[in-house]
Amino acid sequence: MRQGTKIATRDRPRPRKRLSKALQVRVFRRDNWLCHWCGRPVIFGPAMRLLEAMVRRKGYAGTLAYWDLRNRRDASPLLDHLMGVLDHNVPHVNGGRCAEENLVVACNKCNALKSDGDPKEPRRRIAAKYGEPKHWDGLSTLFMLFAEDDLVRISPAEREWLEALKEPVAGPDRLVGPLKGK
Numbered sequence: 001m002r003q004g005t006k007i008a009t010r011d012r013p014r015p016r017k018r019l020s021k022a023l024q025v026r027v028f029r030r031d032n033w034l035c036h037w038c039g040r041p042v043i044f045g046p047a048m049r050l051l052e053a054m055v056r057r058k059g060y061a062g063t064l065a066y067w068d069l070r071n072r073r074d075a076s077p078l079l080d081h082l083m084g085v086l087d088h089n090v091p092h093v094n095g096g097r098c099a100e101e102n103l104v105v106a107c108n109k110c111n112a113l114k115s116d117g118d119p120k121e122p123r124r125r126i127a128a129k130y131g132e133p134k135h136w137d138g139l140s141t142l143f144m145l146f147a148e149d150d151l152v153r154i155s156p157a158e159r160e161w162l163e164a165l166k167e168p169v170a171g172p173d174r175l176v177g178p179l180k181g182k
């Protein structure tokens with residue numbers, strides 16, 4: 001029984017339906033880990049937790065602001081802004097379904113702009129001189145490497161993420177099975 005969930009989530013976006021991690025990984029990869037609304041590259045949150053854990057293992061005892069459970073701006077500014085989440089393209093209140101086709105990657109900031117009715121519009125962007133990133137992975141490869149390393153203890157949820165991320169990636173431009181040999 002989770003205590004206090006109601007209070008903690010009262011002012012936050014409605015809890016989303018439970019999506020399998022495999023589905024979430026598919027959407028992150030389909031969208032190249034870029035926010036649908038602002039185009040910014042997003043970060044896979046658990047990667048930052050493992051990064052912090054690795055720094056700790058190396059003996060660093062100072063204050064860090066890499067990761068925080070609640071993505072507080074003061075405690076994890078990168079995640080507060082850029083943590084990757086899934087958002088509805090057509091909002092739920094407008095009949096948008098919680099299905100893969102209607103899910104898009106969003107950064108934490110754009111996701112927080114809950115419009116409840118007003119459709120969010122992708123921001124106009126200046127065309128990048130060399131094109132959009134195709135190989136950004138949200139640091140998910142770093143997560144896989146650290147999670148497989150046994151140097152940091154991972155949670156059951158992180159184990160699920162690891163299994164989902166290890167699914168081979170389709171597409172000619174992608175590594176197939178980034179951790180091949182494992």
Ligand SMILES: [Zn+2]
Nearest residue numbers: 035038107110
């Ligand atoms: Zn965004």
